[in-house]
Amino acid sequence: MKEGVLSVVGIGPGAAAHATPAAIEAIEKADLVVGYRTYIALVRHLLAGKEVVQTGMTEEIGRARAAVERARAGARVAVVSSGDAGVYGMAGLVFEVLRELGWKRGDAPRLEIVPGMTALNSCAARVGAPLVHDHCSISLSDLLTPWPVIERRLEAAASADFVIGLYNPASGRRTRQIVEAQRIIRRHRAGETPVALVKSAYREGERVVLSTLDGFLDYEIGMLTTVLVGSSSSSVFEGYMVTARGYANKYGLADGEARVGQRPGRSLVVEGALDEEREGRNGTRG
Numbered sequence: 001m002k003e004g005v006l007s008v009v010g011i012g013p014g015a016a017a018h019a020t021p022a023a024i025e026a027i028e029k030a031d032l033v034v035g036y037r038t039y040i041a042l043v044r045h046l047l048a049g050k051e052v053v054q055t056g057m058t059e060e061i062g063r064a065r066a067a068v069e070r071a072r073a074g075a076r077v078a079v080v081s082s083g084d085a086g087v088y089g090m091a092g093l094v095f096e097v098l099r100e101l102g103w104k105r106g107d108a109p110r111l112e113i114v115p116g117m118t119a120l121n122s123c124a125a126r127v128g129a130p131l132v133h134d135h136c137s138i139s140l141s142d143l144l145t146p147w148p149v150i151e152r153r154l155e156a157a158a159s160a161d162f163v164i165g166l167y168n169p170a171s172g173r174r175t176r177q178i179v180e181a182q183r184i185i186r187r188h189r190a191g192e193t194p195v196a197l198v199k200s201a202y203r204e205g206e207r208v209v210l211s212t213l214d215g216f217l218d219y220e221i222g223m224l225t226t227v228l229v230g231s232s233s234s235s236v237f238e239g240y241m242v243t244a245r246g247y248a249n250k251y252g253l254a255d256g257e258a259r260v261g262q263r264p265g266r267s268l269v270v271e272g273a274l275d276e277e278r279e280g281r282n283g284t285r286g
Helices: 021-029 037-042 060-072 091-100 119-127 147-159 176-186 273-281
Strands: 005-010 032-036 051-055 076-081 110-114 135-139 163-167 194-199 207-212 225-229 234-237 240-243
Touching (some): 005 060, 005 091, 021 110, 032 037, 037 076, 119 225
Parallel strands (some): 005 076, 135 163
Antiparallel strands (some): 163 225
């Protein structure tokens, strides 16, 4: 019996131009392609002559088990996820099924994870450069994660001044979560903080809105929307959302020279910070 291969493939945002050559190759080599029906439709042009298993939302376990079982039997199987399969995608569930079955490295099937462009990356590119400094992503779906856990994560990310990418912000039955998220983040951010709403980046039906923390709930938000909430370093420039990396804190942008008191290749000097550090080392604080 030939060796089975299980490829867990991130297909990117959905446009053919943004799928990696490795992802395309994994799908083209597969005997069987498994995925959520919306994602199967995005790679339909690669599926001629292949067996396809496609199911609806909430049927992920069945897809993962079918893929693993067929690959164990010797088939080349590609499990597809939009974005990156390891970011809110199928890769984690595939590992859970393999663990349950007692699979070990070196056992059949041979496993490969093929990365793809995440929704956070593709949506950010559509609105400018919002992720240039520290950022995080949080899913607002409480179908698998208790809402109090999500609340704690929102609170921590907002208080730490991360740019926040919100996945799964709302659906037909889930509408309060995005309202609660705004309320939590608003405690730590100014109302004019830029917020971008990107629906179906690089796909048919794409919609991009640039708003503010106070105003973004006035727009349509659904499961295909990714919400990007800026930090205190984010601003709007010529219709783009941009987060400053901090170069202007250390260098003059006109000449590239270090500002007074700063040294290239050394830690940023912040007024008062060195005195506080010395006090802490000498035991004089408090």
